[in-house]
C-alpha cells in the first residue's frame with residue numbers, strides 16, 4: 577500500500593519534459609534519400625517563389641513590345657541566365673522527385689536496390705534535362 | 719484508379735465501395751488533398767514540358783511572333799490549364815509545409831490565408847494577362 581502511494585506521488589515527476597526522446601535529427605547519418613526529400617521540398621518552395629518570375633514575364637508579354645524587349649534583355653543578362661538555369665534545374669529536380677513519388681505511390685520501388693536506383697535517377701536526370709534545355713537554347717541565336 | 723492514386727487506405731475503400739455499388743462514404747479532407755496534389759502534379763509534367771518547349775521554339779523571337787503563338791486560342795487554353803494546375807498544386811504543397819512547421823493555431827490559420835491570397839493574386843494576374851494576349 578505504501579508503495580502504491582509513493583508511486584502515485586512520484587508519477588508527476590515523469591512529466592512530458594522528462595520522457596525519453598526518440599533520437600533527434602543530428603543523430604542520424606546523412607543519406608542520399610534524406611537529402612533528396614529535403615531538396616524536393618526546397619525546390620517546391622523555390623518554384624512557389626519562382627511563379628513571380630513567370631507572372632512578370634507573362635505580364636511583360638501582355639503589356640506590349642517595350643516591356644517584352646526589356647524582359648528579354650533581363651533574361652539574357654548574365655544574372656538572368658543564372659536565375660533561369662537554376663529555375664529550370666529546380667523545376668526538373670522537383671519533377672523527377674515527383675515521378676519518384678508517383679512510383680512509390682503505385683506501390684513499386686521500395687526494394688533497397690530500387691530506392692537507390694531511383695535516388696540516383698533523380699540526382700542526375702535534372703542535370704541531364706537542364707543541359708538539354710541549355711543546349712537547345714544556345715542553338716542558333718538567343 | 720488504384721494505380722493513379724496509390725495505396726492510400728481511404729482511396730482504396732472508396733474505390734471498393736464504388737465497385738460494390740454500396741453507398742459511398744464521404745471522402746476525407748486529407749485524402750482529397752492527397753489526390754489533388756497527385757492529379758495536379760501528374761498534369762504538371764506534360765504542361766511543364768509543353769511550356770519549356772514553347773519557349774525554346776521561340777527563343778529570340780520578336781514580340782509579334784510570341785503574341786501570335788500564345789494568343790492562339792488552343793495555346794492560350796493549354797496555358798490556362800497549366801496555370802490553374804500549377805497554382806493549385808503549389809497551394810496544396812504549401813499547405814503541407816505550413817502544417818509541418820506552424821503549430822500555433824492562429825498563425826497556422828493566418829499562413830493558410832496568406833497562401834490563398836498569394837495563389838489567387840498570381841492566378842488573377844496570369845489570367846488577365848492571358849485574356850489580354852488572346853484579345854490582341
Ligand code: HEM
Nearest residue numbers: 617620621623624671674677759762763766808811812814
Ligand atoms: C513538374 C511537375 C511536378 C510534379 C510531378 C510535382 C509533384 C509533386 C508531388 C508528388 C508532391 C508531393 C510530395 C509529397 O507529398 O511529399 C509535390 C509537392 C510540392 N510541389 Fe510539386 N510537382 C510539380 C510541379 C510543381 C510546381 C510547378 C510547383 C510550384 C509552382 C510545385 C510546388 C510544390 C510544393 C510547394 C510542394 C510541397 C513540398 C512538400 O510538401 O515538401 N510543384 N510536387
